[in-house]
Amino acid sequence: MFSILRPYIFSLDPEVAHDLAIKSLKFNILPKSIFNVDEEEMLETSLFNEKLPNPIGLAAGFDKSAEVYNSLFKFGYGFVEVGTVTPKRQFGNPKPRVFRLEKDQALINRLGFNNHGSEIIFKRISNNLPDGFLGINIGPNKDTLNKEEDFYSCLKKISPHAGYVTINISSPNTEGLRDFHDQKELEKLLIGINKIKKENSLSKPLAVKLSPDIDDNEISKIIELIIKYRISGIIVSNTTEINRQNLNDVKKNERGGLSGQPLRDRSTKLIKKIYNQTKGKIQIIGVGGVDSGKAAFEKISAGANAVQLYTGMVFKGPGVVKDIKKDLISILKKENLKKIDEAIGINA
Template sequence: MFSKLRPLIFKIDPEKAHTLAIKSLKFNLIPSVFDEIKDDSIFKTKLFDKELDNPIGMAAGFDKNAEVYSALFKLGFGFVEVGTVTPLKQYGNPKPRVFRLVEDQALINRLGFNNHGAEIVKNRIKLDNNLGLLGINIGPNKDTDDRLNDYLIGLKTFYEVADYITINISSPNTENLRNFHEESKLQELLKCISKEKNDLNSTIPIAVKISPDIHEDQVNQISEILLENEIKAIIVSNTSEATRDKLGNIQRHQKGGLSGKPIEEKSNVLINKFYKLLKGKIKIIGVGGVDSGQAAYDKFTVGADFIQLYTGMVFKGPNIARIIKKDLKELLIRDGVKNYTEIIGNKTLS
């Protein structure tokens, strides 16, 4: 059905189309998919000591305000990450701020952490019946005087309602946010997070979401800092400010973060670098260009333990998790494996 509706949907402004998608899920206008691969042992896994039906997650950015995450579980996702959520409600950057690059199977966004604010999102989650593993992605308000403290507010707000919390230091749409990739700033941030966790007597797992545009020497630094601070997962990666040269769409030079197929290779190379350094001590969640069984397969073979997607659903529709599982299962059976984890890290990229 989505393939028939897609030409009509793509005539709508992409941010308005996204709003319609959220409303459709909220009011059950998109039916739960028939998933013949649900509960298949080939995909069974654990994340943060919790059983997952499959390793395919919805990335932060789709359900910014925790309005439809339960519906996403019904669409076949193994885990869902909501946000990015800031302490205070904010509108984000001026519109237009989302651009659909159809021939490139990509999006460019400069949304700027538009969300309802931490308290509203927390109360919404408390009233919902959580159907699976829920991550909450947190970040600072644009006009805050203390970005580090904003992360601590996010931790204090959500540590009792989330299964894990992601520290987002990687959005290109909040000015200078990526400065937290610098060695001293990242060390200070994660030390403060660790201290706050201890003060709260919390064992909430912490993930860190990084930029795909980091320099070669930062990979080693970041790995060492994450290991030292006992971070449980790294999400590789967010949207890219670069990678525009080969794009065909006329909007390719719009300011913002690029997501989708054009950053797939860039993401895979970075995943492989972290895989070699982290040696399984920190889980890797691979993001960027996942829209098929083959794309998921490639992420696992370069070192991702789990994957997330968002842009893929924009182009392939709400059935995407089921489609990926079906096609991925065929590839795994071809390889003679009993569980997808057997292929993790089987490929080395230069």
């Protein structure tokens, strides 16, 4: 079905196509059964102590305002992350701000956290509770005077409905956000977050989403803080600002974050480094260029407990989740592994 519709969808501006997808998913009329796979039990796993039917998640940025997560669970995702949610509603950067690089199987976006804001999103989720494990990704407004306060207010607001909360310090499209990768800045933020958690008795697991553009020096300092302040997970990674020179598409120099195939190896290498330094103490969600069972297995065997994808669904359609699951099951059989958990970190 997607291969028939693809030329029409790809003739549209990427953001128009995305808005159309959100509008159609709001009807939530798809039968779940068409995306079922046999032997999915082999893929059962757990993330932050929650049992999941499979380790394939939808990455943040597709359902920014939490409008269609229950339709997305029907595609067969084991978990879905919504957001980035900011305290106040914001429209983001001027359009056009999403670019399809067909020749590179990649996207560049500089959306800038367009979303409906934490108040509306909280009410929306209250009125339509999630049918699966829902992550909520939070970040600061562009015009805020205090980025830390924005994280705290979002955390307080949306925690009750989250399976886990992602602290997004890695979008390249919000000025100064990546400064939280600096040891001092990150420590200040995590101290504040722990204080808010304590004062408000919040107990939801937290994950920090990292940039793929950090160097080895920074990695160990970040891990140290993540362990010290009892963060449960690391999401590796957000989009990259570098790696443009080898791309083929004419749009390769658009400003923004690059996702999809050109990010695949870069994020897998970072997963390996983090896994080798944490040895299972922190759970890792691997993201970047996952669009096949092979790509998902690469990340899991590098040390990821679960994976997420976004760009892969843009190029291959919603059926990509079912295809990844089928492929993963065949790979497990070939490798003589009975359960996906046995694959975590075997090639790290």
